[in-house]
Amino acid sequence: MSHPQPRQGANELQVHSPPPSYHTAPSTLDLLHAEETTPPMPHPATRFRARADTPHYDEPECINSWTAFTDKGCTADASAFRNYEARLFGRLEGGAWRDMCRRTPAIVHGEKFPGAMRCADRGEEGIWGAWDLEDETCA
Structure with a gap:
């Protein structure tokens, strides 16, 4: 299965659709009550230019x-x-x-x-x- 590739000469900030295996991040309420809060990382072939770090709410010092x-x-x-x-x-x-x-x-x-x-x-x-x-x- 091939993953979408950025267009040649595309703006550095442009992000293409993630692969089907990538799940969207849960809402804040879901984060507070979920056992696992970090969505899987996108496939490297998608070459995402944007990045967001997900806080680890399940760490003992955060609860x-x-x-x-x-x-x-x-x-x-x-x-x-x-x-x-x-x-x-x-x-x-x-x-x-x-x-x-x-x-x-x-x-x-x-x-x-x-x-x-x-x-x-x-x-x-x-x-x-x-x-x-x-x-x-x-x-």
Whole structure:
């Protein structure tokens, strides 16, 4: 099977159709939830002049995650809420820890959250998130 070739004298920026084996890159939402995010490279015979690097979202240092959730007990007497905490790991430098804490999803005892309800920087202990879940045993 022959692959398309650039025209003689073509502008350096001109790009021809990729071979059928080349797949388009996934959307941003797909990248966030995909196991593999890098599309296969085009066949060298196509002589692409343009190039784009795909970030590696699946690298551990690019993914924020929570440690195991710790039950800290009832928030107060007769509050009907139980407090859970977890430490946040990931790329937290540059002062963005609060945003990352509020935007890193969590599932606490089967309940989904878009991020922590409260966040705290505990210095050497790291960044911690807290969640309050309804609990009738705390009422």
